[in-house]
Amino acid sequence: MTKLDHRPLGQTDITLPSLCVGTMMYGSQTPEDIAHRQMDRCFEFGINFLDTAELYSIPPDPETHGNSERIVGNWIKSRGLRDKVFLASKIAGRSGMTWMRDGQETRLTPAQIRKAVEGSLARLQTDYIDLYQLHWPDRATPSFGSILYGYRHYKDDYVPLEDTLGALDELKREGKIRHVGLSNETSWGVMKYLQIAKDKNWPRMVSIQNAYNLLNRYFESDLAEIAMQEKIGLLAYSPLGQGYLSGKYLDGKEPAGSRLALYGRLERYQTPAAEAAIRAYVSLAQDLKVDPAALALQFVTSRPWVTSNIFGATSDAQLDVVFQSLSIKWTREIDRAVNAIHAQYPNPCP
Numbered sequence: 001m002t003k004l005d006h007r008p009l010g011q012t013d014i015t016l017p018s019l020c021v022g023t024m025m026y027g028s029q030t031p032e033d034i035a036h037r038q039m040d041r042c043f044e045f046g047i048n049f050l051d052t053a054e055l056y057s058i059p060p061d062p063e064t065h066g067n068s069e070r071i072v073g074n075w076i077k078s079r080g081l082r083d084k085v086f087l088a089s090k091i092a093g094r095s096g097m098t099w100m101r102d103g104q105e106t107r108l109t110p111a112q113i114r115k116a117v118e119g120s121l122a123r124l125q126t127d128y129i130d131l132y133q134l135h136w137p138d139r140a141t142p143s144f145g146s147i148l149y150g151y152r153h154y155k156d157d158y159v160p161l162e163d164t165l166g167a168l169d170e171l172k173r174e175g176k177i178r179h180v181g182l183s184n185e186t187s188w189g190v191m192k193y194l195q196i197a198k199d200k201n202w203p204r205m206v207s208i209q210n211a212y213n214l215l216n217r218y219f220e221s222d223l224a225e226i227a228m229q230e231k232i233g234l235l236a237y238s239p240l241g242q243g244y245l246s247g248k249y250l251d252g253k254e255p256a257g258s259r260l261a262l263y264g265r266l267e268r269y270q271t272p273a274a275e276a277a278i279r280a281y282v283s284l285a286q287d288l289k290v291d292p293a294a295l296a297l298q299f300v301t302s303r304p305w306v307t308s309n310i311f312g313a314t315s316d317a318q319l320d321v322v323f324q325s326l327s328i329k330w331t332r333e334i335d336r337a338v339n340a341i342h343a344q345y346p347n348p349c350p
Contacts, residue, residue: 004046004326007083008129009200011231012179016086018144018301020049020324022237024350027067028057030314036075038319043081045323051209051235051310052121053090053135054100062099067127069123077125089236090183090209091116091135094158108138108159110167117176132168132177136184143184161192161199169202181235187222205232206289207307212236214245214281214296215274215349217342224305233307236300241349242310244269245296247282248305268349277345284337290328293318295323299338 001321006015015293026035039050042187069089076082091113092106100106100218101115120129136143139158171177180203182190190208197204208227212219212234229231240246249269285292301309314320328334 007233008231009179009307010233011204012206013165013174013218014084014086014179016049016308017047018306018308019047020051020088020235020310021047022310022312023050023072024056024058025068025312025314026052026057026071028064032071032074034314035071036078036287037316038313039072039075039086040079041316043079043085047138048085049088049308050199051088051237052120052124053089053092053133054116054123055092055097055135058082060097065099066119066123069120070216080124081091082231087124087126088125088131088133088181089120089129089306090133090135091120093134093184094138096297108134108164109271110163111172113164113167114171117171121176126236127178128175131174131179131181131207132171133183133198133207134164134185137186137189138164139189141184141186141189160269161189162196164246165193165196165200165202169200172203179203179206181205181207181209182232183235185210187226190223190232207233207235209310210238212300212306213239213241214299214338214342215241215269215277216347216349218350219305224303227305234303235308235310236303236306237310239297239300239309240293241269241278241296244278245281246291246293246347247278247285248278250282271348273345273348277341277348280341280345281338284341288334291321291324293321294325294328295334298328298330300332301325 005018007018009016021039050072052068052072054066054069057064076085092100093108095106097106098104101112101262106112168180182205183207193205196202210219241257282292285295297309297311300306311322313322314344
């Protein structure tokens, strides 16, 4: 099996494994004991990078809010591994999920950022977070499938980016966070944050966590160039398109215990070309005699602008596929075959 490689985090001297444990289902679909076993296996494999958020578990709910951070924190403390893992978390952007802010909508204001960090630190049972990310912007942007409806420009009714980054600078100087990153961000937002950091001598964003997979390659249109030129690599989430690229949902199937069976379909995977594209990628994997999920994972991991590929797994069998994906040697022939399918069904699930 191909060994796990390590890649630079932005312009820092830190290197991270090319695979990252995504924990958004911990505490909802994945109970704590299974989550702990997963993290044990990943750590033994060499994956010491964990990504969570104050919002998780998913789907968002007042009853499960913070469960992922609690489970991750319990695991780190019980194993005595705080100095051996790289821990990332996120603050929710602007939303109506008032249960996280004592009845207020979530915003990226200095006061709310401090409150969110303190809450995450308590749940994670740690004094510092290695990478603290803005889960999505305070301003309205096309994300989470809304790009299907095109871009709409709203009035500049958002927290100034200078206020947000200034608050992160204070927390970094206090030692509560060590690095900062973005998530679900646009090219305009990335470049503005980089410019503000340069002008003010504030923390420079080291990463951007956006959706990226065979069904959604929008990152390549301009953010990939920014990632390469500015050294702000992608932490790619949803590499399997929420499981659809495994092929398990083809022909209307809903396997018992799957995310789809438990929580229902998402609109972005009901586009006219989605099923045809998924079928084509699954067929290609079968021709190559590899698991469709492994092919989809290795597509993401093999991209030069990807710092780490954030995966989710709910069973040991799924985790085995994640590990095995590294054994796929990505050749020009595979790349051409994937791009031929992409040309026929471009970005059906943004």
